Amino acid sequence: MGVNLSNLIHPIPIQLKDLRDKKAAIDAPNVLYQFLSIIRQRDGTLLKDSQGRITSHLAGLLYRTSHLVEHNIKPVYVYDGKPHPLKKQILEKRREVKEKATAEWQEALKIGDIEEARKKAQQTSRLTPDLIEESKHLLDTLGIPYVDSLSEGEAQASQMTQDGNVDITASQDFDSLLFGSPFLIRNLAITGKRKLPGKKKWVEIQPEKIILADVLKNHGIIHKQLVEIAILVGTDFNEGIKGIGPVNGLKLIKKYGSLDNIIATKKINQDNLENYEEVMKIFLEPKIIRDVSLRWRQIDKEATIRFLCDEHQFSLDRVKSALEKFEGFSHSLSQKKLLDF
Numbered sequence: 001m002g003v004n005l006s007n008l009i010h011p012i013p014i015q016l017k018d019l020r021d022k023k024a025a026i027d028a029p030n031v032l033y034q035f036l037s038i039i040r041q042r043d044g045t046l047l048k049d050s051q052g053r054i055t056s057h058l059a060g061l062l063y064r065t066s067h068l069v070e071h072n073i074k075p076v077y078v079y080d081g082k083p084h085p086l087k088k089q090i091l092e093k094r095r096e097v098k099e100k101a102t103a104e105w106q107e108a109l110k111i112g113d114i115e116e117a118r119k120k121a122q123q124t125s126r127l128t129p130d131l132i133e134e135s136k137h138l139l140d141t142l143g144i145p146y147v148d149s150l151s152e153g154e155a156q157a158s159q160m161t162q163d164g165n166v167d168i169t170a171s172q173d174f175d176s177l178l179f180g181s182p183f184l185i186r187n188l189a190i191t192g193k194r195k196l197p198g199k200k201k202w203v204e205i206q207p208e209k210i211i212l213a214d215v216l217k218n219h220g221i222i223h224k225q226l227v228e229i230a231i232l233v234g235t236d237f238n239e240g241i242k243g244i245g246p247v248n249g250l251k252l253i254k255k256y257g258s259l260d261n262i263i264a265t266k267k268i269n270q271d272n273l274e275n276y277e278e279v280m281k282i283f284l285e286p287k288i289i290r291d292v293s294l295r296w297r298q299i300d301k302e303a304t305i306r307f308l309c310d311e312h313q314f315s316l317d318r319v320k321s322a323l324e325k326f327e328g329f330s331h332s333l334s335q336k337k338l339l340d341f
Contacts, residue, residue, distance in 0.1 A: 002171075002172070002173025002174055002175045002235075002236065003173070003174055003175055003178065003230040003233060003234065003235045003236070004174075004233060004234075004245075004246065005174045005177070005226075005229070005230060005233070005246050006174075006246070007245065007246040007247050008215065008219060008229070008246045008247070008250060009174060009177075009210055009215060010218070011186060011208030011209060011210050012208065012209045012210070012211075013206055013207075013208055013209075014185075014206070014207050014208065014209050015206065015207065016067075016068075016071045016073070016207060017071060018207075018209075019071065019073050019168070019185070019188075019207070020071055020072050020073065021072055021073075021074075022073055022074070022166075022167040022168055023073075023074045023075075023076065023165070023166040023167050023168075023294070024068070024073055024074065024075050024076070024166060024167065024168050024169075024170045024185065024188065025076055025078050025147075025156075025157035025158075025160045025161060025165070025166040025168070025169050025170065026075050026076065026077050026078065026157070026170040026171070026188065026189070027078060027153050027154050027157055027169070027170065027171035027172075027173070027176070028077040028078055028079045028080075028132075028135070028146065028153060029079065029080050029127055029132075029153060030153075030154075030171045030172055030173060030189075031060070031061075031064070031077075031170075031188075031189040032057050032060070032061070032127055032131070032132070032135060033125050033127055034060070034172070034189055034190055035056055035057045035059070035060025035061065035064075035189075036054075036056050036057055036060075036125035036126075036127065036131075037122045037123075037125050038060070038122070038190065039056040039057075039059055039060050040056065040118065040121060040122070042114060042118065043109060043114050043117050043118060043121070044105055044109075044117045044118040044119075044120065044121025044122065045121070047059060049311075049312040049313045050313050053312065054131060055312050055314070057127075057131050057134070057135055058134060058135065058138055058308065058312065058314075059314070060189075061135055061138055061139070062138065062142075062304075062308065062314075062319070062322050063322055064189050065139075065142060065144060066322040066323070066325040066326060067325065068188070069325060069326055069328075069329035070325040070328070070329070072328065072329060072332060074296055075144055075170075076144070076145045076146060076147060076160075076166060076294050077135075077139060077144065077145075077146040077147075078146070078147045078149060078153045078154075078156050078157040078160070079132065079136075079146060079147065079148050079149060079153055080149055080151070080152060080153040081148060081149040081150045081151045081152075081153075081156075081287075082150070082151055083151070083152075084151060084152070084237060084282055086237040086238065086275060086278060086279065086282070087236050087237055089239075090236050090237075097123065098123065098124050098125075098126060101120045101121075101123035101124045102120075102124045104116075104120045105117055105120035105121045105124060108120055137307065138304070138307060138308070141299070141300050141303040141304040141307055142299050142300075142304060142326070143296060143297035143298050143299045143300065143326075143330075143333075144296065145294045145295055145296060147160075147289070147292060147294075149288070149289070150287040150288060150289060151286065151287040151288075152175075152179070152282075152286060152287075154169070154171055154173065154175045154176045154179055154181075155179045155282075155283075155286035155287070155288055156286075156288050156289060157169045157170075157171070157176065157181065158176045158179035158180050158181035159179070159180070159286070159288040159290070160292055161181045161182060161183060162180055162181065162182060163290070163292075165292050165294060166294075167183065168181075168183045168184070168185050168209075169181040169183065169184050169185070170184075170185045170186075170188040170189070171184065171186070172186055172187070174210075174230075175235070175236070175283075177210065177212050177215065177226065178226065178227050178230050178235070178283045179283055179286055180212070180223060180283075180284075181212065182211065182212050182213065183209065183210070183211060183212070184209070184210040184212070185207055185208065185209055185210075186207065186208045186210065187205050187206060187207045187208055188207055190205050219250060219254075220254070221250070221253060221254070224258075224280075224284065225253045225258070227280060227283045227284060228249075228253055228258060228259040228280070229246065229249040229250055229253050230249075230283075231259060231273070231276050231279050231280065232244045232248075232249040232252065232253075232259070232262075233245060233246055233249050234272075235279060235283075237275075237278075237279045237282055238272055238273070238275060238276065238279050239272040240272060241268055241269055241270075241272060241273070242269065244268070252268075259273075259276060259280075263276075296333055297333070298330050298333060299323065299326045299330055301323050304319065304323060305319060305320075305323075
């Protein structure tokens, strides 16, 4: 879900070709949830193999990754580690939302409201440990690296971008900016035509670039103050203050200079700020792995086909078509090895 800073952010529309030769640290849970939400049958049912095992996440990962490498973008998927204890409350709320949506989905199916059924089904996505491990196995066969974070995947991806291990962080959430990523790309995993929820309208989705330095300069603040605004609005680790959105949060920070000074005035309801120092620490001093080694390998086509087609009944023709997009990417890897030699 992440923090809502949309009123303060003005993304720059770009095209995939603008990211050619870039290394991208992709928020893996973020994109896998997108695949589980979007890649469904008409009534909202997830794609499954003959044994009833979910395959929507694998389909999304295969076709999106093949699309990226076709543009010579080098993806690395970054997975979450152990969640911070302060995230427990938001995770519980998400679980309740999913349970409610599941009941409403079943009810819509009973009365034959397919449009409502699909809408509710998209809110029920659950990323289980088994689905995560299957996605990692697919990445192994594709020769695409992934990183297991100590805690928040977005924190790890953002640090990798700061350290120069990769060029950009890719996520739908603005949290990457709070973790200090200098370059954030949104919509990297969902480019193309998408249907608007609850409407009979399709829109073209394209990647967007957000530069942290520009955001700070445009509003005359520093990174720490952006984090303080987010805490006032509400993050995955605190509820925020009722009635304070991004614009009001910015005004308060600009007026008083810091969250400490705002609290000292006692002019706002401070019920949800008891852990604000710990939340600040989560964003400004995250638990991350500093020595990250990334290696893109040649695709193992036979292993990929065995896993997807033999084990999960994917269409052989469609899988082969996707794998063809790896040919130019694999060639570039071979050329690099020759140059290194």
